[in-house]
Amino acid sequence: MTLLAESGDVEGAIEALRPGADIGDENAAYRLAELLAETGDVEGAVGTLRARADSGDENSAYRLALLLAETGDIAGLRARAELGDRHAAHRLALLLAETGDVEGAVGTLRARADSGDENAAYRLALLLAETGDIAGLRARAEAGDRNSVHRLADLLAQTGNVEGEVGTLRARADSGDENAAYRLALLLAETGDAAGLRARAEAGDRHSAHRLALLLTQTGNDKGLRARANNGDENAVYRLARLLAETGDVAAAVGTLRARADTGDDNAAYRLARLLAETGDVEGLRARADSGDENAVYRLARLLAETGDVEGLRARADVGDRHAAYRLARLLAQTGNIEGAIKTPHARANIRDENAAHRMTEQLAKTGDIEGLRGRAIAGDGQAAYRLAWLLAKGGDDRLLRFGFSIDGSVADSRDW
Incomplete structure (x- = not known):
């Protein structure tokens, strides 16, 4: 059928498609309707699609509504819309609005x-907003239509009616609409309504609590933040600590975060360790690290490395601090002490610390230590075997790369061992 149409025999294609369409072949029906419309037989195309649409074919219903709209058949669309066809209803509304x-x-x-x-x-909400129908939008918003709520709020904002916008969003937010609650908090913050935000935050609205903490920070209101922090608002705790640190009261900032961190708040512990590191408080970090705070362990190792404290790193590496061991090996390598860098992670590498093993193998490869790599490879380190094979190949001996090891641990000469 496609070949007939492409060769110019449209009538032949139509006749060939009609039997298939009559027995329910949807593809034949779609192609038949398309060809009928192209040849000007809109009535035939409509009839073909209507038959399938009436049998429950959604795709045909959609194509039929589109065809009726393209031909401006308002009566046809209305008739189908009245029968409950949503595609026809949507196309009819669009066509009516355009006319x-x-x-x-x-x-x-x-x-x-x-x-x-x-x-x-x-x-509908979009159309009412485009035509500026505030009353229509309000009526639907009050009936619970969330689409109308947001369109009404937008329209009120455009006309400068902030109070009306707040009221509209509050009604929806109070009914549990999270999007409305978010927009309301944002609007209250933009208008500087701290009292409005506080009232909603105290009622349990997380969006308002977040915006209130941010607003208090922006206005430098440490008393307001402290009051919120004392009431358990974690956003206020973090914002207060940052504000105190920025204004030079680091001790108070540390105390604020420590109180929260000691209750098990991981976010506060993370922020506290970061603040201690930023202010160079090695002892503060050490105390928290020794108490088991992983955030502090990581930050302490990083700070010791940044200050070049080799002995401090070594002391912590010796008691099993993997972060310190890594930083120590890296620092020694950067200062040219390759042998020290190689030796540093040995103990951890031998107890299957993958990161340490990887670092040690890389150091052995960089220094061209063939025997060291061979020992690691024979002990089962696949990465070391790979590095050793390439190192030997670069020197002209590609046997390990090609054949691997013999049973006795020597490099094989062939695959026959």
Whole structure:
């Protein structure tokens, strides 16, 4: 059929497709309707698609609505819309709006929206907003339509009616609409309404609590932040600590975060370790690291490395601090002490610390230590064997790369061992 149409025999293609369409072949029906429309037989195309649409074929219903809209058949669309065809209803509303019949478009969409059609509800709210129908939007918003709530809020904002926007969003937020709660908190923050934010934050709204802490920080209101922090607001705790640190009261900032961290707050522990590191407080980090705070362990090793404290790193590496061992090996290598760097992670490498083993193998390869690599390879270190093979190959001996090891641990000469 496609070949007939492409060769110019459209009539032949139509006749060939018709039997398939008559027995329910959807592809034949779609192609037949398309060819009929192309040849000007819109009525035939509509009839073909209607037959399938009436049998429950959603794709045909969609194509039929599109065809009726393209030909401006308002009566045809209305007839199908009245039968409950959502595709026809949406196309009818669009066509009515384009021809200036906004009232008809609104009525069509409202009927569908009231029956539970979310797409129609969305389109209706959009149309009401585009036409500036605040009353229409408010009526639907008060009836619980979230699409109308947000469109109404946008429209009120555009007209400068902030109070109306706040009221609209608050009504929805109080009914459990998270999006409305987020937008309301953002609006209150933008207008500097700390009292409004506080009231909602104290009622349990997390969006308002977050925006209030941010607003208090921006205005330098440490008393307000402290009050919120004392009431258990974690956002306020973090913001207060940052504000105190920025204004030079590091001790108070540390105390604020420590109190929260000691209750098991991992975020506070992370922020505390970062602050101690930023202020160079080695002893503060050491105390927390020794008490088991992994954030402090990591930050301490990093700080000791940044200050070049080899002995401090060595002391911590000797008691099993993997972060310190890594930083120590790296620091020694950077200062040219390759032998020391290689020896540093040995103990940890031999108890299967993969990171340490990897670092040691890389150091052995960089220094060209063939025997060291051979020992690691024979002990089962695959990475060391790989590095040794390439190192030997570079020197002209590619046997290990090609054949591997013999049973006795020597390099094999062939694959026959």
